Amino acid sequence: MTVDLHMHSTCSDGALSPRALVQRACEQGVSMLALTDHDTLAGIAEAKAEADALSIQFINGIEFSSRWGKIGVHIVGLNMDISGVQLRERVAQQARARRERNEIIAQKLDKLGVKNAYERACALASDEPGRPHFAQLLVEDGLVIDTARAFKKYLGSGKMGDIRLQWPQIGEIVASIKAAGGVAVLAHPAKYGLTRTKLRALVADFAESGGEAMEIISGHQVAGVAQNLTNIAQEFGLLASQGSDFHRPGQPWQELGAIAPMPAGIVPVWRNWL
Template sequence: MIFDLHSHTNCSDGSLSPTELVNLAAEAGVDVLAITDHDSITAWQQLELRTAQPLQVIPALEFSTQWRKTGVHILGLNVDIHSEALQAGVRFQQHARRLRAERIAEKLQQAGFHDALAGATAVAGNDNLGRPHFAQHLVNIGAVNNFKQAFKKYLGAGKPGDIKQCWADIPQIVAWIRDAGGTAVLAHPVKYDLTRTKLVALVDDFIAAGGQGMEVVSGKQMPNITRDLAIICQQKQLLASCGSDFHQPGQPWAELGRFPALPEQCQPVWQHW
């Protein structure tokens, strides 16, 4: 069976509707899909209105937080969407996300870009604003040529639009997930540009906060990365997860269901459910 436990819809920063995503995942041969929109459960709420799905969909989401001034993400997998703890967490994060968007817009205005908040909101089509929406706005107005340039000049780490200090901390996020009966998983650990020593320190702090798992496979990645993450996962006795981190079609590094299998020594997170 193919488990893809990390994907996004247009309820956050993906391009497909929840129904379109589920149908595409089924066509790709995925058996179990987790929709992990950023600080949002809207996609799941939309799917609940349908009586049947072509595959098994796991209720989930991806929380934003910060560790030692580095933005990190934590997946809440197999959560009770109707849990008051989880819904309180979503409300907190959505408020923080709005404040963050306003601060990003202020920074961009100082850089000479007016009406950035309105532009990003128009791109998003919803209230779940993030840096990708501001990046697309900058592309749309001709300020930059592409996403990469937008992040390199204005929105990436250390740039004016890199606002992080709005989120709940790791222990609070893990508590929300676990109170909702879910499994707290550290998402795509190698994407944080940390040294291995700092990555292990992050993992240790995550475990101390009650974290239960780690993404050993995130999209197409080099075999040596998978092996090393599997070693850390096993040494720390964490559950192992895997996913594409799909956002939109046409990204070969993040195709639904197209990523390496978990190494044999890993204990898959779904065996915990």
């Protein structure tokens, strides 16, 4: 079976609606999926209804923003009871933080001549907008030729639109996921730019806080990355997860279901969901 447990819809920074996303996953041969929008559960009901209609096994999911020390880290929550009070309050807190960030970004874009940026970004999004929506506004208003240039010049790391929020520490996020009966997964660990020593320290703290799994496969990866992550996961007794981290069509390195085989010898997180 083809398992994809990390993807995004228009409810965060993806280009497809939850329904269209599930339809594309079906076309790509995905048989088990989780919608993991950033800090929101808004697309879950629509995605699950479409997955049920297409006989795809659906897993409740979310990708929480958090931090480890001063480093931003993403934690995926899987197979949660999304009606839980603690989880809902955590999502509400994250939404308030995202709105604060977006309003600051809009103020900065206003100085560039991009008027009503927050309202216009909200009109492009199904839920609270993300930086890709602001990037689209920069293109529409002629400040850049494409969204890639928008990130490079205005919204990317270290640029004027890169607003650093004080997201919760990883232990707080893990606790919220576990309180809802879910599994906390360290997302795309190879993408944080850490040395192997620092990565092991992050994984050690994540596991000590109650984290249970780590993404071994995240889209297309350089040869050897998956095995290295497998070795670290096994060292700390973590299960393996995988996902495309799909955001939009036209990015073959993050296509739904286009996932390399999992290295041998590690237990998949979805073993009890079959």
